[in-house]
Every structure is written in structure tokens, then in C-alpha cells.
Amino acid sequence: MSEFIVDGLLISPLVRYALIAALIALILRWYLVRLHFYRWLWHPLLAEAAAYICLVAFLNLVF
Numbered sequence: 001m002s003e004f005i006v007d008g009l010l011i012s013p014l015v016r017y018a019l020i021a022a023l024i025a026l027i028l029r030w031y032l033v034r035l036h037f038y039r040w041l042w043h044p045l046l047a048e049a050a051a052y053i054c055l056v057a058f059l060n061l062v063f
Contacts, residue, residue: 014060021055 003010029048038044 013063014056017059017063018056021052021059024055025052 003012004016005011025048028051032038038047041047
């Protein structure tokens with residue numbers, strides 16, 4: 001993992017993974033809403049937050 005530079009500022013790779021995970025989470029959320037998956041969950045926002053954290057962790061482990 002190497003930092004990337006934006007205008008002389010070193011940015012952690014975790015920021016990049018968090019942004020990529022946010023995009024994936026938005027697409028995943030759109031699909032789950034269309035499939036009416038959230039009606040089976042007790043707390044949909046908690047499930048979204050957990051999925052986002054899992055996505056960030058997965059991206060951090062893989063890349």
C-alpha cells in the first residue's frame with residue numbers, strides 16, 4: 001500500500017478504498033431496494049452500514 005499525492009498532500013490508500021466502497025454500496029443499495037430486500041430486515045440502515053464496513057475491509061485486504 002502506497003500513499004498517493006494530491007497537490008503535495010499524501011493521502012492514505014484507505015481513503016481511496018472508502019470512496020470505491022461508497023460507490024459499490026450505492027449500486028448495491030439500488031439493487032436491494034429494487035428487489036424489496038429491505039422489508040426483511042429489522043434495521044435497514046444498520047445493514048447498509050455493516051455492508052459498507054465489510055466492503056471497505058474487503059478492498060483493504062484484496063488491494
